[in-house]
Amino acid sequence: MYEKGQITKEEWLRAKADEEKFEEEQKKSRDAEFPISIRYKDGFELQSRDGKFDMLIQNRLQFRYSFPQEGDSLHPADAATADDKDVSSFRVRRARLKVGGYGFVPWLKYFVEYDWVSNTLLDYRLDIAKYKWATLRVGQWKIDYNRERVDSSGNQQFVDRSIVNAPFTLDRQIGARLGGHLFEGTYAYLVYNIGVFSGTGINNARNDDKKMLWMGRIQWNFLGRDVPFSQSDVDYSPLPIGSIAFAGAHNRTDRIVFPGSRNNTVVDGQFEIEQGVQEFAFKWNGLSIQEEFHVKHVTNEANKQKTTSYGAYAQVGYFPHAAIDMIPKELEFAYRYAFVDPNQANRSDVLREHTVAANYFFAKHRNKITLDYSHLTQPGFTPEDRVRLQWDVSF
Template sequence: MMKLSTICWMIIALLTLTFFLEPVKDVTAQESNDLKWQLKKMEEMMRKQQGMIENLKDKIEIQEDISKSYVTPIDDEVIGKKVDEYLQKGEGKGMWAEIIKRPKLGYKKGFFFETKDKRFSMKINGRIQFRYSYEDRDNMHDTDEQQDDSSFRIRRSRVKFSGKAYKHFKYKIELALSSTGTVDGSRAIELYDFYASWNKNPAFSVQFGQWKVPWNRQRVVSSQNQQMIDRASSQDEFTMDRQIGVMLHGKLFNKKFEYYTGAFNGNARNQRSNDNNEMLYIARVSWNPFGAYGKGIGEVESDINFSKKPIAHVSAAMAYDGAADRERFSSTTIDLDPPVGTGITLKEVNKTSVVAEYGLKYKGFSTNAEAYWRRFDDIRANNIDSVGSGVIIDRGFFVQGGYFILPKKLEVAGRYSLVDFDDERDEDAVREVALGVNWFINGTHDNKLQFNWIRQDNELPNSASRSDDIDNTYRLQYQLAF
């Protein structure tokens, strides 16, 4: 910008030039009144020129003020220091200390708050699954219970609280909300998960409370992150579900090896205490040859991240329960030898369960499978030495896979599942075939639409009076999680 002094000198030069160019009459030839007139004229001209100078000065000052109003990085740093001095030493002393004590609030895969020292935090999540199902039953029974049905259903509605406490503790609280309440004896609000975990050392962590027993992977994977709408029928038969207990777990060798071992009541969730002196014991190991298979045993099933490198796991687990499933064995579920009445009361039954698994993900393709083996021992009734052979062995498995036709958007999936019951049981086998299509609206499981066709064949032992139960189910489900 042109300086003020330069402009002033230019104006003076212009005035001087004007003065010399003005025609001047011979003083000697003019009277004194002519000289006075010329002097007056020059004074008027000078006043006009002075006014122009003042106007130019005002304009220059305004432009300089405008240019100074734009804050440069240096000015911003100076202002920051001044504000900090005000808050730390000036009239605002103590205000800054109060501000930094306030918790951090925001949204990141859930609404959360966290203290400034990061010792305490909580994340709040919600989830709803809205479902339509049409079930086509073909079992040659003409009863109301066996007719086809078509219905809408709120399959799941959950609220979850999770976070950290005292730096090294993690916790989770999950509540299930029911639309039926006490109409059918269920609770309107039911506690599903409530546990805390001490995680100072990743190789040796302790967890206690109520949660899904880490026996088989598909049960531990949240229903929010499933590849198919429902879990396999074989998984439903062999699962340990949620229990109250304590567990040791850890990750070693750069997260390639994981282990879990624990003791639980063995009488399902939300029980005040164990009703006997026996426990459910579990032990599980996983080997991840290419590195960590996600965050842990509860990782999502689909390869929605379109893994650039293959990730895989091979796992096995064993469980023993010294007082298991007495209600499973009555005269209506197994053949009794010797035959007795239907009012039989069974003693405690020993159960041993084994599962073997694998999982693989690579560039949108994913596959996983689980194989089950279960043995019930010492099946005895009061005053009867044995029921049948006293031993029942059940087997089962499922294999499942999927592929993203459109990365992170459209996936097709399928599954085959089998439960092969012991010959002494009243059931023979349960076979399931399922096909599915998943549309991930936002590229995540949190907002997705799923369609499944499921054919389930409940095979019964050969009998002239009975026929197999065959169900064809068409299921559409929308999930919103936040």
């Protein structure tokens, strides 16, 4: 009508403003009637209008190529160099659905994780986290024992974890844990975790005897700042962050590695396991350093035979852009050395790993490509080389 000269410009502007106001009021009315708001923030987030309920839905996929072997650190048989068949293969290593949030109050938190590839419910846990100095967690999760295992497979610096992971990890367990942060922001900043678990591994609700897995961990953030459980300094930390940690565990169970199955010849509580770990982590301006040293004593109560194992790894990564501007900011190089001595009484069975890696982060750990090369050796066997290429994407 304004273009035809039937109304003035001022009348047209008022009419347009009234129309926009009406549409906005209609939108607010519809939103008020619909009890849930939806947005995307590192996943699809649903939140009730009253703020009492929140749910974040995330997905993660890992596409991997390996040659001449997979060498998956989750399976001890694959980590050894003996008689591995050379194959060239593609696989979807992980396909995960993650659902987390809170209910009723923001400090009553929950998290569930499912892996489509293995058809396995990985995590289901509930946190009562009203106080940062004392948080109670119950359910099943990767218990807070050592950094390399707790670091998500999506936040790794290499295609997968080191050869140290398989023989020493406590993996996922069912139980309860009390943990918290003390003296945060000071040079005395401590993080503690004390837990008790069934001790028979993931999705195994039955304990084999009346004895439990006990675990304790103390971490000192010696620079007064938190050190997240995530590898690579993708944030180019402007201030240095570092931690030193010690943890120990005692278990009486029917298996000696996790995840693992019970041998048919084993009786309840046949193995007494005592183990400990020392850990260090540091990040600053594109540089990241991480190491662990493990010791594990296993006593077979059937014959009183005792086996002591040692293992360690150290890794360092660096974004060269921090020193040379012309190098892409998203590019990182890393190196890792690891060894496992499965039986201290036999000095000729030590497995060693040297791995170099290159990462290109399109969206930090949420979208990255990793290429790594490993050289694995063990006395009595032919040294083996391994190349892996992986695309890891979360949405």
